[in-house]
Amino acid sequence: MTDSEWAKQLRAQVVDELVEGGTITTPQIEDVMRRVERHAFAPDNNLEEIYSTYAAVITKSDEHGIPMSSVSAPQIQAMMLEQARLEPGMRVLEIGSGGYNAALIAELVGPEGDVTTIDIDSQVTARAAQLLAEAGYSQVRVLTADGESGVPSRALFDRILVTAGAWDIPPAWREQLTEKGRLIVPLRMRGLTRSIGFENRGDRLVSDSALVCGFVPMQGSGAHREQLLLVNGTDEIGLRFDDGLPIEPSRLDNAVRSPREEAWTGVSVGRHELIESLPMYLATYLPGFCIMAVDPDLDTGLVAPANRSFAMAAVDTATGDTFGYVTTRRNVDGATAEFGVHALGPRRSHLAAELVDLVHAWNTQQRGGPGPRIEVVPADTPDADLPGPQVIDKRHSRVVLTWPPAGTSADSPTQ
Numbered sequence: 001m002t003d004s005e006w007a008k009q010l011r012a013q014v015v016d017e018l019v020e021g022g023t024i025t026t027p028q029i030e031d032v033m034r035r036v037e038r039h040a041f042a043p044d045n046n047l048e049e050i051y052s053t054y055a056a057v058i059t060k061s062d063e064h065g066i067p068m069s070s071v072s073a074p075q076i077q078a079m080m081l082e083q084a085r086l087e088p089g090m091r092v093l094e095i096g097s098g099g100y101n102a103a104l105i106a107e108l109v110g111p112e113g114d115v116t117t118i119d120i121d122s123q124v125t126a127r128a129a130q131l132l133a134e135a136g137y138s139q140v141r142v143l144t145a146d147g148e149s150g151v152p153s154r155a156l157f158d159r160i161l162v163t164a165g166a167w168d169i170p171p172a173w174r175e176q177l178t179e180k181g182r183l184i185v186p187l188r189m190r191g192l193t194r195s196i197g198f199e200n201r202g203d204r205l206v207s208d209s210a211l212v213c214g215f216v217p218m219q220g221s222g223a224h225r226e227q228l229l230l231v232n233g234t235d236e237i238g239l240r241f242d243d244g245l246p247i248e249p250s251r252l253d254n255a256v257r258s259p260r261e262e263a264w265t266g267v268s269v270g271r272h273e274l275i276e277s278l279p280m281y282l283a284t285y286l287p288g289f290c291i292m293a294v295d296p297d298l299d300t301g302l303v304a305p306a307n308r309s310f311a312m313a314a315v316d317t318a319t320g321d322t323f324g325y326v327t328t329r330r331n332v333d334g335a336t337a338e339f340g341v342h343a344l345g346p347r348r349s350h351l352a353a354e355l356v357d358l359v360h361a362w363n364t365q366q367r368g369g370p371g372p373r374i375e376v377v378p379a380d381t382p383d384a385d386l387p388g389p390q391v392i393d394k395r396h397s398r399v400v401l402t403w404p405p406a407g408t409s410a411d412s413p414t415q
Contacts, residue, residue, distance in 0.1 A: 003047065007050075010047055010048070011033070011037070011038065011051055014033075014051050014053045017053050018074065023075055025082060026082060028108060029081050033074070036107060036135075038051065040131060040134065040135045041100035041131050042057045050071075053074050054073050054074075056071060056072050057071040069216060070098065071098040071099070071100050071101075072215070076195070076213055076215075077104065080161060080163070080184050081104060081108070083182075083195065083211070084182060085159075086105065086159060088108075088110040090109045090158040090159055091113065091156070091157050092105050092113065092114070092157060092159045092160075093117075093154065094115070094118070094163060095150070095160065095161070095163065095164065096117075096147065097117045099117075099131040099135075101161075102128070103135060105161070114141075114154075115140045116143060117142055118142075118147060119147075120145065120219050120220045128142050129142040146220040148170045148222040150170075157178065157181060158177075158178050158180075158181050158182075159181060159183075160173055161184045163215065164216055164217065164218045164219070165186050165193055165215035165218055166186060167188045167218065167222070168394040169183075169187070169205065169396060170222060171378070174200060180199075182197060183200070184198070186213050187399075188224075190242045190283035191290065193212070193214060194212060194213065194374075195211045195213040196209065197210070198376065203378065204377045204387075205376040206374075206375050210371065227244065227245050229245055229246070229252065231252050231253070231256060232253050232254075232256050235295050235298055236298040236300060237256070237302065237303055239313060240291045240293065241290045243394075246315050246320045247320060251319070252315065252320065252323060254321070256344055258345055259344075260302075260303075260342055261342065261344070261348035263343075263352045263353070264338055265340060266338065267338065267339045268337060268339070269328075269339070270335060277362070277369070277371045278359070280372065281362045281403070282312050284401045284403065285358055286354075288317040289314050290314065290315065291310060292312075292323075293308065293309050302344075303325065305325055305342075306337075312325060314351070314355065316345070321346055321347065322346055322351050323343070323344060324344070324348065324351045325341070325342055326355060326359065327339075327341070328340065341359070365405075366403060366404075372403045372404075374399065374400070374401055375400045376399055377400065378396070379398055381398055386398065386400050387400050390403075
């Protein structure tokens with residue numbers, strides 16, 4: 001079997017898996033993903049890596065080995081293309097270039113469409129332009145530009161697809177959309193990233209889908225780094241905050257010297273049950289929400305999360321001297337696990353009770369539901385004009401999350 005035949009077979013297997021799993025539901029997307037050769041945009045990698053359904057192909061890393069550019073995983077690309085709802089003749093802006101995704105977009109919008117793809121890194125755009133031309137997509141316009149500003153000279157766009165992790169929604173993205181345009185963006189909210197499909201509704205963007213994803217972070221003027229708080233001044237326990245550290249981080253230093261409060265919720269989940277809405281629910285209602293990670297080489301057992309690399313956590317913002325996290329323990333049936341809470345610090349009992357109450361509220365009101373409506377409004381929008389009280393403030397925008405009442409459905413289901 002030739003490399004070309006092997007690549008075609010691998011490509012078919014990827015698409016079959018995405019169709020069977022429900023990621024691909026549109027015949028046009030299925031067709032272009034079967035036809036466009038993904039390996040033409042990652043010529044330095046082996047075919048098995050390139051055609052791994054759930055893995056990205058890293059095309060550039062910095063001096064520390066941190067990925068700076070990639071060809072996203074087929075599952076992520078198919079998911080975002082489904083969210084975009086592309087049609088022939090559309091004008092599309094892609095922010096974040098790799099080449100392959102722009103080729104897929106070009107096929108979907110057809111010869112009457114118009115595709116512009118940009119990246120802040122000139123090496124990335126030069127590579128994308130070369131590979132697109134070699135693959136027969138010289139009609140795709142490749143520009144070097146900071147994605148924060150979009151491309152005003154080419155606007156308006158029917159669709160803007162952002163393929164880099166964004167912390168904020170700059171005004172240019174909404175302003176460069178047509179009246180009924182859509183923005184698809186991996187938006188980070190309190191450390192949790194969701195690929196959100198937004199509809200343009202005049203002065204705001206309103207979600208109709210939000211799906212779990214991961215992306216190389218935005219560079220340039222839109223870059224925003226998480227901040228790390230090392231509990232007790234050691235590298236053993238780290239708390240990652242997306243919107244700034246507590247006012248006095250040192251107040252947590254003695255928290256681990258207190259006994260650990262443990263409380264169990266009575267709420268259990270199946271081994272393969274999806275609970276993507278729980279982290280977002282906690283992030284919505286806990287102002288001190290963060291992500292806890294434990295260094296496995298330094299772990300002394302001060303904390304005991306079920307997952308040492310990712311645990312939903314929070315600092316008690318009333319005093320800043322107590323933190324807690326959500327964990328699980330396996331039930332005797334072996335097929336389910338119960339949610340529990342551990343808390344450390346002077347207010348450990350209070351924080352543990354708060355976390356338990358929120359898990360109960362999620363279980364009775366939101367579990368299995370559509371998730372929140374996510375709306376983005378300008379940063380200067382007064383509180384009185386917001387569509388709801390649960391707000392995450394950013395530099396350019398205010399992100400409002402509205403959870404549907406128990407027993408109802410949201411207009412714009414998200415997870």
